[in-house]
Amino acid sequence: MTVALRDGRRSATSWCRRHTIGGDGAVAAARRGQRSGEATGTLSRDQELELIETLRGAYPDQLGLDDELWTRQSVAALAQRRYDLPADADMSGYLRAWGLGPRQPTDRACGLCVDSVATWVEQEYPAIVRSALEHRADVWWIGRTRLHGVVPAADVLSAISARGRVRFQIATPNVDPPLPRDFLLRLSGAEGRTLHVVVDGSWTRTEWPRRLPPRIVLHPLPSCGR
Structure with missing residues (x-):
């Protein structure tokens, strides 16, 4: 309790x-000291924007995934399928950059x-x-x-x-x-x-x-x- x-x-x-969430491209990759698209398992800015557009107004089960609402795992599965990312690619950094995570926001x-x-x-x-x-x-x-x-x-x-x-x-x-x-x-x-x-x-x-x-x-x- x-x-x-x-x-x-x-x-x-x-x-x-x-x-607010978002910003200049591949924020999560930049936070890891990488440039957009340079490291294995990261998305270019264009890919990141395209992924967001795919998610907009859609549910995972409408795109052949098991979840009813988007989760870190379902976003990763979609990104792996569309952009040939490795199976261990982690979307957590992207979700945090978009403001989607169990943490305190930084705003006042x-x-x-x-x-x-x-x-x-x-x-x-x-x-x-x-x-x-x-x-x-x-x-x-x-x-x-x-x-x-x-x-x-x-x-x-x-x-x-x-x-x-x-x-x-x-x-x-x-x-x-x-x-x-x-x-x-x-x-x-x-x-x-x-x-x-x-x-x-x-x-x-x-x-x-x-x-x-x-x-x-x-x-x-x-x-x-x-």
Whole structure:
């Protein structure tokens, strides 16, 4: 329980921040001291952009992969198939560069809501954890970030579990799209796993999907509405 609460505090603070992703090409390779396309297992900038375009608005199972939402493993499988990367090629650096990882974002925390989020984590979140344990449910934190450095710009819907698992979707261009029902259903999986989902301030309550199955329970994270 202590670990879950600690993870919850980090996730709550994380999702209370608005952050951007993207940048000049093959950021992950550059962070390893490599130039784009020079090392085995890295993508050129053109390949990176092409991969993002392939992911945009698509689900893995639509491209012949097993996952219902994108993961590090499914992105790696797609990149290996399209660009003849080695089987041990790791996409973790690219996902981190795109802002998709179980870590604290580097942007400034929103001072208007961080205190209320911390209080919520202390007073409300433990009951969610207890209910999840009682019903053998998964706990996820879900939010939306903006993918920059590509044209057209796109929102990235990202779900991070209390155990650090990441599931995401790069949305098709839209203006402030509502929280997609299909994303939550796919997060629950074909087997219909029970979920407790903490939703950040990316969407108002009126933008939440209606008539969700009872197995998917949404919890609003305190937000200043920014």
